[in-house]
Amino acid sequence: MEKWSMVIEGQETKQGEQEKFSEISGKVFLLLNEANDRSEQLIILEKTLQEKLTTLKKPPDMSDPRLNHLIHLQAKMQEQIIHFQELSLQQHNYPVADSVAVKLPKLELPSYNGDKIKFKEFWDAFEATVHRNHKLSNIEKFNYSRSKLTETARLAISGRSLSNENYDVAISILKDRFVDVQSVINKHYVELINTQSATNDTSSLRKLHDDIERHMCSLEALHQDVDQDVFISMITSKLPKETLLQLEIQKGSQEKWTVQKLRDLMKSYITVKESSELQTSSVVRHEERYTTAEALVISTIRSQQYDETDQREFQ
Numbered sequence: 001m002e003k004w005s006m007v008i009e010g011q012e013t014k015q016g017e018q019e020k021f022s023e024i025s026g027k028v029f030l031l032l033n034e035a036n037d038r039s040e041q042l043i044i045l046e047k048t049l050q051e052k053l054t055t056l057k058k059p060p061d062m063s064d065p066r067l068n069h070l071i072h073l074q075a076k077m078q079e080q081i082i083h084f085q086e087l088s089l090q091q092h093n094y095p096v097a098d099s100v101a102v103k104l105p106k107l108e109l110p111s112y113n114g115d116k117i118k119f120k121e122f123w124d125a126f127e128a129t130v131h132r133n134h135k136l137s138n139i140e141k142f143n144y145s146r147s148k149l150t151e152t153a154r155l156a157i158s159g160r161s162l163s164n165e166n167y168d169v170a171i172s173i174l175k176d177r178f179v180d181v182q183s184v185i186n187k188h189y190v191e192l193i194n195t196q197s198a199t200n201d202t203s204s205l206r207k208l209h210d211d212i213e214r215h216m217c218s219l220e221a222l223h224q225d226v227d228q229d230v231f232i233s234m235i236t237s238k239l240p241k242e243t244l245l246q247l248e249i250q251k252g253s254q255e256k257w258t259v260q261k262l263r264d265l266m267k268s269y270i271t272v273k274e275s276s277e278l279q280t281s282s283v284v285r286h287e288e289r290y291t292t293a294e295a296l297v298i299s300t301i302r303s304q305q306y307d308e309t310d311q312r313e314f315q
Contacts, residue, residue, distance in 0.1 A: 114152025117187050117218065119178040122148075131171070142167035153178065185222055188215045197238045202277055205270050208238055216263070231259045235266070243269065 109129060112122035126148070130141050142162055146154070156177050157170040192215040198208035212235060216226050236244060247265050251257065 109148055111148045111150050112153050113150045114156070114178065116178050116180060116184050117191075119174075120184075120218075120221070123175075123179075138164040138167035142170060145170065181222060185219065185224060188219050188222075191215060192234060195238060198240060198243070200240050200242050202270065202273050205239075205243060206274070209266055209270055212238070213263070213267075227259050229259075232257050232262055235259075235262055239266075 109125050110118075110122055112118060126145065130136065130144055133141075136144075139162060142164075145167075146157070146162070149157070153174065157173050160166040160170050160173075192212065195208065195211050195215075198204040216231070219226050239247070246269055247262070250265050250269065251261065255261075
């Protein structure tokens with residue numbers, strides 16, 4: 001009996017599982033049918049959209065303002081897409097297009113008048129921004145270089161017409177005419193010797209320092225030895241006695257002058273002097289404002305006293 005009851009229970013369990021499976025299968029089939037219906041609806045919708053797109057692609061009736069508006073919007077959207085694509089390419093350092101017009105550098109270069117001392121400064125800037133710019137044609141480079149030349153430098157290439165071939169010729173003329181290293185060195189020495197001596201005025205000392213540094217740095221760039229003792233005599237001869245005394249005190253009696261030490265102490269002394277004068281000027285202005293305010297208060301008090309006196313006499 002127990003075996004029969006277990007068999008019956010097993011059969012009932014299998015029947016329950018089959019009923020559940022049948023129920024779940026029915027739901028699955030219902031979902032599949034709904035999915036097929038939706039799929040058919042989407043297919044119909046897709047065909048409808050394709051038909052409308054085909055209709056829109058046909059030559060529109062220009063008398064319909066709505067179609068004109070749609071065409072205008074489509075053109076605007078295409079422009080925006082192209083614009084965003086270009087921006088994306090630029091952000092990834094890719095060239096936008098070879099047909100894009102090349103613009104001249106926006107950096108304002110110094111002009112050149114034919115001074116041999118200033119040619120290196122002009123050429124270094126021009127070479128970096130224009131001469132080595134492969135996006136510019138030779139005629140563009142030539143035109144830009146002529147716009148930056150004045151006086152003697154412009155006259156040197158004035159006989160050359162504006163063309164691609166003449167650009168290299170013009171550059172060769174400028175270098176042959178103004179790149180004379182020994183002449184540049186000699187001119188720096190001459191101008192350094194002829195530099196005007198300074199007074200005790202801070203602005204005069206600053207101008208002397210800047211002029212000396214300009215020539216010394218240029219000579220260093222031209223591989224000249226600027227640590228020679230002759231430069232010490234040259235610089236100290238331009239300084240007033242009071243300034244030279246202060247520099248001697250800062251150096252110390254046991255130390256020996258070197259060109260670099262003299263340049264450093266001179267720079268430090270002038271900087272401190274400028275700072276001190278600036279602070280003194282600020283204090284003076286403050287005292288002047290205080291004195292003016294005090295005088296105004298005193299004047300106001302006296303005026304009030306006079307008014308009170310007049311009122312008592314009137315009464």
